[in-house]
Amino acid sequence: MTADEAVQTFLGWMATERRASPLTVEAYRSDLARFLGFMAEHLNGLPDMAGLAKISLRDMRAWLAQEQARAATAKVRKTTPDRAARTRSRRVSAVRSFFRYLARRHGVENPAVGLLATPRTKKPLPRPLSKEDAKAVPEDIASLAHTDMARQRDGALFLLLYGCGLRISEALNLNVADLTLMKASGVLRIKGKGNKERLVPVLPQVQQVLEGWKKHHPSPLPDEPLFPGVRGGRLQPGIAQKAMREWRGLAGLPDHVTPHALRHSFATHLMEGGADLRVIQELLGHASLSTTQRYTLADEARLLDVWNRAHPRAQGNQHSQEG
Template identity: 45%
Template sequence: MTPPMSALIDEWRSHLALARRRSLHTVRAYVATAERLTEWMEDMDGRSPDRAALARLTASDLRAYLAGRRADGIGNSSAARELSALRAFLRFAGGEGHAPPPVRGPRVKPGVPRPVSPDEAVALAQDIAETAKDDWIGARDWAVLLLLYGAGLRIGEAMGLTGDILPLGETLRVTGKRGKTRIVPLLPQVRDAIDDYLALCPYAPTPKDALFRGARGGPLSPALIRRAVQGARQRLGLPERTTPHALRHSFATHLLGRGADLRALQELLGHASLSSTQIYTRVDAAHLMDVYRNAHPRA
């Protein structure tokens, strides 16, 4: 990659992380897409592209690029995400007022989140806490999982909590995607779990440091929680859909099933659009159909 194009990719990375405040995962994915596109253009033309070459890309060019990606084995959902990243990068590279060539993306049927039952959620958290190598680590993991299930936090949001939330009250201020903050109720059981963890943790909480610490005192990595959940899932014989994020889905689905208002649920989850929350109405309908099929003599 030539220095000018390398510089453009670096600008794109900074723009996503700082100006757009995208998550680390999104930044990596969008930058990887930009790099794949420029490498594909170099393979096609025999020379490294520049901004002018990016601006000359046609709809046929983008369709050819996506066809190559589909040949690599990506599905409709991945192709749709790739196209979205391409459009964003080309708008950025072209400057204000530049519109990328119109390309219709593949049709993607929205997936329905599969929640875990309350008993499964509790069993999962208990197993992880009981098999931890230290009591304070078990208390930590228990508190994290209760935050996901009891308050509907994303795992990144839980990892982003710092000591300035202390002392705990009846609500918790959470910073979600794109720096958006929201207030979520804190159940007594969740508050007690965090307090128990803090009482056992060998690292004193400070306002600016991560609330949840790793074994050596640094910020807890989400990957450790995911691995712990995977191990407990295998030990308990739970389905593969039992992930940390499934606990958030369960929070939403169980609240909706108990009569929660959709708008209120949108606020609790931190969804920018109500359409993101409406998927849980389909989850609840799916659960009702499962009950019907299992219980009705004519089903």
């Protein structure tokens, strides 16, 4: 088996057994092509399976050095240094996953991969909408739809995203049958990353809107998508993202206002209301509490910004006050 053939079998395994998203599979395909392309030039020929086991830590560091050198032109490409570091980190992850697969499925062991350091990156802090903007999203976006069905659908979809803190993929994977559980118990069964399931409580207002949407659903059979497209079938995430882009343009809001920002808004507004971080972690389906703790950092950053803008000393206002 050649290295290229090994990559193809690995990507097939990722898609079928690991159920990785098509975007992840394509990103790994590109990352591994860059890695093997460098090694082919660096080692004077594309390594075979035995050669993959012999790639040294020095060889891998040379590959990362080239990736970093390419990232030095980030200003020309208008790519931020931290974004470039995140890309390199993903490429290291792709290479590690590939070699783990080779070890488990083909007996190709390369201990150097485990010694390769991952580029350090700064995780961006969540940027939520204000409470006023978040509450306005469902109705405002629905008003931009061209058909009555799309208006009802979009209003229910965006209210669900903010009301339950769902990822757009989680909401669009729901079927009409999922409303039966909601009606009986007030919760939705959500299938998140890695096919992990969680139960998310649904506010009465959101339940009411979803039940109202079901009455306008073009084909409310149990196995039908809860949110269909105008031509039938499951609504594509790009359509929902486009609707929000149009709305934020009219509302004069920045580019970070996306459907995912409603998930950030859900978590941030719960935290501001005094919700426990562990509860928010469960509602969001985060595997690690450290991921949820980013909302604490985001709130601290917001408070510091308010302080810097509002406090007389922070503004350089040195006048004394009487009293």
